[in-house]
Structures are given as C-alpha cells and as structure tokens.
Amino acid sequence: MIVGVQPLAGFDKLLHYKVPEHLRAEIHRGSLVRVPILNRPQVGLVLEADTIADVPVERLKNILEVMQDYPALTPDLLALAKWMHVYYAARMESVLEAMIPAAVRDGTRLKEERFLGLARPATPDELVALKKKAPQQARVAEFLAQQFQLVKKSLLLSRLGVTAAVVTALVKRGLVREEVRHVERVAYADNWSGGEVVTGLPPKLNPEQTAVVDSVGESLTKGKFAVHLLHGVTGSGKTEVYLRAVEQVLAAGGSAIYLVPEVALTPQTVSRLRGRFEAAGHQTVVWHSHLGEGERLDGWTALASGKARVVVGARSAIFAPVRDLRLIVVDEEHEPAYKQDETPRYHGRDVAVYRAKLAGATCLLGSATPSLESFANVKSGKYRLDVLTKRVDDKKMPDIQIVDMRIEVMRQRGLVTLSRLLVNHMQARFERREQTILFINRRGYSSSMQCRKCGHVEQCPHCSVAMTYHRADETLKCHLCGHQRGSPAVCPSCAAPDIRWRGLGTQRVEEAVRRVLPRARMERMDTDTMSKKHRFREILSEFRAGKIDVLIGTQMIGKGLDFPNVTLVGLVDADLSMHVPDFRANERTFQLLVQVAGRAGRGDRSGEVVVQTFTPKADAIQYAKRADFDGFAEVELGVRKQFQYPPYRHLIHHLFRGKNPEKIKFYAEHWVKQVEKALGSAVEMRGPTPSPIEKVKDEYRYQIWYFCARATKVVPELVRLQAEMKWPDDVTQILDVDAMSLM
DNA sequence: GTCATTGTAACA
C-alpha cells in the first residue's frame, strides 16, 4: 500500500511512502506518521490513503511509525484543511500546524527560532578581503554589526536576499554565531480555569428568547446545514439561548463547539457554561492559547475519544476533533479577535460557518452589533436572522446623539475639542458622581487635513484617499502613490481660511476637559502613557473603584470591560479614523461605544453616547468608492508590518518571495481570480513591477489593487440605526462580501 | 586546473 503524506518539515509538497505490512491496520487518512526525509525522521500527516505515487515505486521509502492509533484529523477536518489551504492561500503545512496542537504532534520539534549575532567583530583587513571574495557574507556581517540585538535568521535572509549557504559559511568562519531559541508560550495565571464554577437554576425564557430557541432548535432537529444570525441587544439574554441550543444537542447525543473571542476576557461566560453543562454531567473542555501542553493533550483526547462533547474556547477551538458535530456557536461574531494574525490568516467565524457546512451542522452567530458582512448574508438569504430586542433587565438602550461639529465651530469660533452638548453631559455626570469615558480613535498615522467649516478633506487626485499632512515641510503627501503637493492656505472647496491640520491627541483632549471640569479626577490611557503594563491594570481598577471621574483613551479602554457607573461615553472625533481606509477600525470603534454604553446606566436610566463628527450624514456611495476589502487585507497586514506600508496598498508580497517568474505569475493570477470571484467585479493587476520598498532583487513582483464598495463614512449613522436594530437598505448595497464565496 | 562561494531544486 502507498500513502500520500504532507510532511511537517518546512516545505509544502505531498510525498509518497510505502506502508509496511505490520502498519496497514492502523494507518488512515488523517493519521500522524513519522517518515524519513533526507534520511532523517520527520512528522507528517497522511492526506491520501492507498493512492498511486507519481514517482517510480522503487524510489519510495517506508513509513517509519504511526504515531497514534486514532487519526489526528477526522475526514471533515481534513476537508476543512483543504478548503483553508485554497481559500486563505496558506501552505497546507501551516494549516495543519494550526489545526493540530503541538502537544498532539508530540515528538515534533518544539517550535524553534534561529537567531544570528556577531561572534566577534571583523578586523578591517578581514572585511576588505571578505568584500572582495564573498560579497554576500560581507553584507551579512555588516548588517549584523549594526544590530544591537540578535536577529531572526529567516528575517535576515529575506531582508538581505541572501541564502542560508551564506550564513553557514560565515558561521564556519567563526564570525557569526547561530543561536537556537525554543519558543515557549508562557502560560499566565488565569483566574477562571479551575476556579469558581457558577451553578444555578436556568433562568426562565421570555417570549422572544423562546422564539429564537425554537427557531434554532428547528434547524438542529432537521440536521441540515444552516446559519442563524442572532442579533440581540446588549443584555437581551443571548447566552441563555446558546446554552439551550447546546443542551438540546447534548441531549440528542451530538457535540457542540462554543467560540468566544477571547477566553481570558470572558471568564464569566466560561464559568457559566461549565456550571450548566458539568452539573448535567457533561465534561466541558476549555480551549485557548495559554493552556499548558499537558492540559491541551488531555482536552484533545477527551474530545477525540468522545468522552467530552462540548468545547468552549477561542478561535483555535474551531479545530476541536469532536465527534458528530451538530452545533457551532460563535459569540460576538463581529469581534476582530476571531482573526488570526499570523499564517494561516483565517477568520474563526468564517471557518466555523464552513465547518458547519461540511458537517451538516447548525452554526449560530450572535452579536449585539453584527458585522456588516453577516448582515449582508442575511439579506441575501444565506443566513437566517433571529432577533432579541428586549433586555432581560428591562433597562433601556443607550441614547446615541450625533453632534455636527461644523455647527459647533461656527457657534464657538476657533478650535473646538468638546461640543457644548458633551460638556453639559459631562458636568451633569460629575455632579452626580457618575463616570465618563472619552474615546479618541487616533491611530498611528499622521494627520489628514480637514476644513473646519465644510468638512472637506483633500484627497490624492490619483488614488482617492486622504492625503497626509506633514508638518515638517508643510506638504501633503499621498502614501499610496507618493504624490506630493504644498499644503493649501485656504480650503480648496469652500475657500475658508481656517483649514488646519487635525491631530487631536489625548493631551489636547485632556487640556480641554481640565478647562471645563477643573475639579474632576482624570486619567489618560494611550500607548504613550501605557508603556508599563501594570499601569494599565492599575488605572482600570482605580476607574472601577470610582477614583477617577473621566477616563480618556483609545480603543484599549473598551476591551470587554464592564463599568457599571459609567453613564456617558463620548467619541471625541468620529472622523479621525474615517480617513484611514480601514473600515474595520471605524466599525470597531462604534461597536465599542455602543457596547460600553449598553452596559452602562444606573437603575432604569440608560447610558448616553455622544458622537462628535464633521460629516454626520456623508454620502455613503461617495465614500464607498475608496473603501477597503477585508478578506485579503489580511495579507496586506503582513506586508505592512514588515515594510511599514500604508494600509491601503494591497501588495501581495509573501507569496512572491520566490524567484521563479512562472510560479510568481501563477500565484498572482490565482489571487486575482480569488479576489474577482469574491468581489464580483474586475480587479486591476499591475506587474511585474520593481518594488519601491527594499533593495531586494525584485524584478518579479506583482501588485494587485482592488477596491471594493464598503461603508466607511456612513458608519455613525449606521451605528445609530444598528442600536435601534434597523438596517437601511442602501447600506447593504455598499457592503463588501467578507464571507465571500463561502457557500 | 583547484577551491570557495553562492544559488537552486528536491526531499518519496
């Protein structure tokens, strides 16, 4: 018998092996095996059992060992792996590594990273000789001499465009030393695992909840693939609906996966789940990235053997090897934490939907602020919508007010940081001893230029993105194409003289607050002041204890935290992130606001949200033109990290590192097809072009540009509607399709 | 001609 094996040894190719007689019985598709590669034993996964090799049989070697007596991946997980491989254009190997925990792969080398450093400084003579004889080695040596720390080997190789042979030669020469570090994830003390398990009688359902439970229950009974989007306002008892659905599945003998965005941030949910299921005698596996090797192995085997039938966990729990999967719950489906930010760059929610499809299971997505793409899928009939409009505690929804800052500017004259409405609200809160949060959604970019009177933003004539103001030389630059011009003295649109750069930092807001509330205790939280980690926690606990009246900060404030005494949330400058063509950032900001405010409010009084903007009702279509496509922006993100690229340049880089022009072209065309399929529109491919970024040999590098209609500017209005659970029709027309060709 | 350096392809 011959099997096809994907080795986990650093390259992506299916290799064939012979199976010796005594291993026949235990080898299956999905089995982990040890195979000889270049005469060394390596771990691999059987993708094809009983196939024909494409090389002569006499060249085949034998499988050395079958590592477990059960397959590491079930057929549906194998199918999922293959889909991810194509859909996310990730190497099969990295997909498998993401799916199978290292503890299970046992014997696989612990994840190693190789670092390089200078062993001793090169003498001047030596350097001259090197430059002449081995120029590549000289480059590496010079580069290393400039570094303060050890450099990752793989990074250096791709940065300098040299091969491993060069480094090997240097090491042999004794100039460079190579150090191997084992990357060990440090498990932090988590306060929830093991700890208190909440038990209690299940609460009674209200009529709305009952209707949703029935709706989901119907899909579960049918046993066919279905996706439900549960749109329930904050505090409407979504969790209870999830619990009932899981209970139904367990009662019928099936298994369920319950995903939460970040386990560490949702300890209550986890303990509530465990309380309910374990009281009923169902072992519940908790799965997240901070587990120790042992715990991980235990959880995995419990699920694979069918001993446990429920798993609660973050992103990667979607790969749990459960038997007879009937239900996948994705709580807070809009959360960006579901996105993996290293390869394979998958989206936990989308993988959940696809896995449910493969398994013929029900997928239940839930959120108070569903993502636009999920809503689009409801509109197109792919998902079924269930709603919960009432809070279980009968508290009212937060009141969202949008302030037109252009009017404020006219009234107050000059630079306005805080509108009068916001100031009044803050003062009232201070007098009542209640707390306020001010959001500043500043991102790490320089400012754009915006007219204080009409809200005009100067755009690049070629690229239709906001130009960036550079104070040093008084110019506007386009980060996309490099177009540059002097900054105008008056507004190009309405000729008002008061066009100025905007960069509303936390400091400026702090000053403004101090002016209107001199006696308030206030604290600022941003990346500048938060260099020390414990300070972050400190401030949060002080805030919770009521020692701070006003908290000013960026998104980091909102991280899944409850502040019961906060009754006012202000978004100081809604436009700031608007000109960054990363719609996710905008959407996220507003979702945070609604959620923080949704939990706020004392007694029966609801919290309030004030959004300050210069463009309260911007034309959605106009702004949609320069919007962004998220699915593949994942790739772009990697590029940005490496090369500090502006966010809107979608340069697919990591696929093109190779130097074979045919291969590169193939990949480029592959991407174009994927993107076109997803967008349903043509995509422009430019290339091959030399890269402007690095002095790497870049004759063959393609740039793929794609723009997709997506609401950017319309968000303030949209979020207000979202909070009221209304969805304007025109918004869905300008959505992108994030969950693209899923079905 | 030899030897070192470097790039490339293959790993069954």
Next chain:
DNA sequence: GTTACAATGACT
C-alpha cells in the same frame, strides 16, 4: 526547514 549538487568565479 535541510541537504546535495550544479554553476559561477577567484586564484595558482
């Protein structure tokens, strides 16, 4: 990822 080998170039 690692290794074997082929291509290139420097030097005697």
